[in-house]
Amino acid sequence: MTSPAAARRARQVEERRERIVAAARELAEEHGWEAVTTRRLADAIEYSQPVLYGHFPQGRTEIVTAVALVGFEELAAELSPSALGAAGTDAERVRALVTAYLDFAARNPATYDAMFLLSVVIPFASDDTPAVVRAGFDAIAGTLSGLESPPDDVATAAEVLWGSVHGLAALYRAGRLSAGNDDGRVEALVRLVAG
Amino acid sequence: MTSPAAARRARQVEERRERIVAAARELAEEHGWEAVTTRRLADAIEYSQPVLYGHFPQGRTEIVTAVALVGFEELAAELSPSALGAAGTDAERVRALVTAYLDFAARNPATYDAMFLLSVVIPFASDDTPAVVRAGFDAIAGTLSGLESPPDDVATAAEVLWGSVHGLAALYRAGRLSAGNDDGRVEALVRLVAG
DNA sequence: ATATGTTCTCTAGCACTGCTAGATCTAGCG
DNA sequence: CGCTAGATCTAGCAGTGCTAGAGAACATAT
Numbered sequence: 001m002t003s004p005a006a007a008r009r010a011r012q013v014e015e016r017r018e019r020i021v022a023a024a025r026e027l028a029e030e031h032g033w034e035a036v037t038t039r040r041l042a043d044a045i046e047y048s049q050p051v052l053y054g055h056f057p058q059g060r061t062e063i064v065t066a067v068a069l070v071g072f073e074e075l076a077a078e079l080s081p082s083a084l085g086a087a088g089t090d091a092e093r094v095r096a097l098v099t100a101y102l103d104f105a106a107r108n109p110a111t112y113d114a115m116f117l118l119s120v121v122i123p124f125a126s127d128d129t130p131a132v133v134r135a136g137f138d139a140i141a142g143t144l145s146g147l148e149s150p151p152d153d154v155a156t157a158a159e160v161l162w163g164s165v166h167g168l169a170a171l172y173r174a175g176r177l178s179a180g181n182d183d184g185r186v187e188a189l190v191r192l193v194a195g
Numbered sequence: 196m197t198s199p200a201a202a203r204r205a206r207q208v209e210e211r212r213e214r215i216v217a218a219a220r221e222l223a224e225e226h227g228w229e230a231v232t233t234r235r236l237a238d239a240i241e242y243s244q245p246v247l248y249g250h251f252p253q254g255r256t257e258i259v260t261a262v263a264l265v266g267f268e269e270l271a272a273e274l275s276p277s278a279l280g281a282a283g284t285d286a287e288r289v290r291a292l293v294t295a296y297l298d299f300a301a302r303n304p305a306t307y308d309a310m311f312l313l314s315v316v317i318p319f320a321s322d323d324t325p326a327v328v329r330a331g332f333d334a335i336a337g338t339l340s341g342l343e344s345p346p347d348d349v350a351t352a353a354e355v356l357w358g359s360v361h362g363l364a365a366l367y368r369a370g371r372l373s374a375g376n377d378d379g380r381v382e383a384l385v386r387l388v389a390g
Numbered sequence: 391a392t393a394t395g396t397t398c399t400c401t402a403g404c405a406c407t408g409c410t411a412g413a414t415c416t417a418g419c420g
Numbered sequence: 421c422g423c424t425a426g427a428t429c430t431a432g433c434a435g436t437g438c439t440a441g442a443g444a445a446c447a448t449a450t
Binding site: 047048049050051054 | 398399400401
Binding site: 116117151153155156157159160162163164165166170171174176177181185188192193 | 311312346348350351352354355357358359360361362363365366369371372373376379380383384387388
């Protein structure tokens with residue numbers, strides 16, 4: 001049933017889908033999400049607007065969600081034990097985790113917004129939570145459970161820690177933290193968790 | 196120079212300004228910020244759209260900012276020592292602060308969004324930070340400095356605690372925390388700060 | 391190689407958005 | 421009462437997300 005022509009075609013469709021997502025992300029990181037319009041996206045991939053809806057029937061919000069999912073994939077990778085290096089004292093491990101998280105948010109501000117501000121569509125903490133999203137949470141929980149003196153309730157502690165770093169990232173992004181004290185805040189948070 | 200007619204007029208203008216802000220807030224809490232359009236606001240106050248721009252030359256974003264400022268005023272009031280009751284153990288005081296904060300966010304989701312997500316216009320942690328905004332931060336810092344065993348660096352600790360509660364509020368709002376464990380998270384956070 | 395029918399793609403347009411220029415009306419002053 | 425200054429409205433612009441229907445291109449079967 002899958003003729004060679006159909007296979008090639010499917011490959012082209014998939015490639016075009018990724019070009020849409022990449023264009024959306026680039027446009028967002030460059031000029032903010034309000035600059036990501038269907039017309040500009042169509043221009044970027046050199047097709048007309050309706051083509052976008054062939055790939056993303058739910059339209060713009062679905063494209064934002066796709067960018068968010070890519071972001072979760074990258075974040076989970078950067079928080080994985082292999083990326084962080086699982087050695088050192090408890091404080092060092094927590095510091096590595098927190099720093100990696102905040103770095104990601106600072107390096108990909110628009111993508112981070114898509115992940116946490118814009119796409120409320122993605123189900124969390126439920127059975128059909130995408131695997132990549134769960135992986136990010138698992139990385140945090142994994143770091144906590146691997147500590148020499150782990151918290152009693154790892155799941156709850158992981159949610160609180162996630163909230164804390166997300167809060168710092170969000171306030172930082174909004175310019176609502178005093179400048180030049182980034183390390184001080186990280187250190188204070190690390191000491192709270194692994195102090 | 197200020198004739199009685201002009202004084203009455205000024206009062207009417209101020210009253211209409213407040214009606215705009217109230218309508219925006221109500222509309223946002225009821226149907227979300229995307230439902231807050233200049234046409235609907237004009238309808239609500241029974242004037243035409245251009246009237247809005249007489250009050251808020253910068254347009255819609257300035258109206259959102261006005262709602263945010265009202266929100267900061269209310270939040271500061273609810274976090275003040277007189278509202279919290281400054282007695283009890285360290286854990287009790289921190290718990291009261293955290294709970295009051297999260298309650299406010301849960302009760303006024305759209306207003307909270309205006310304060311932290313939408314209006315990046317408000318300058319923070321700078322000399323021209325509005326007094327009401329600073330008051331919220333001061334309430335957090337005040338609670339921390341009033342503890343029996345206060346943190347070394349109150350300002351930094353207050354920023355971290357603000358980030359933590361904001362993060363929990365944001366993740367909760369986005370439906371990204373496991374359901375039914377609100378108290379557990381609060382307790383875990385309280386123990387981190389005053390444990 | 392050609393006709394066929396499906397599948398894809400584009401043009402054009404709708405209803406909506408924030409915002410503004412210019413006409414119109416109203417209200418206060420002399 | 422007449423006039424002027426100010427407030428207010430009507431109408432419209434450029435842009436948004438999204439979609440129906442016309443048109444082109446393509447793989448398939450003869």
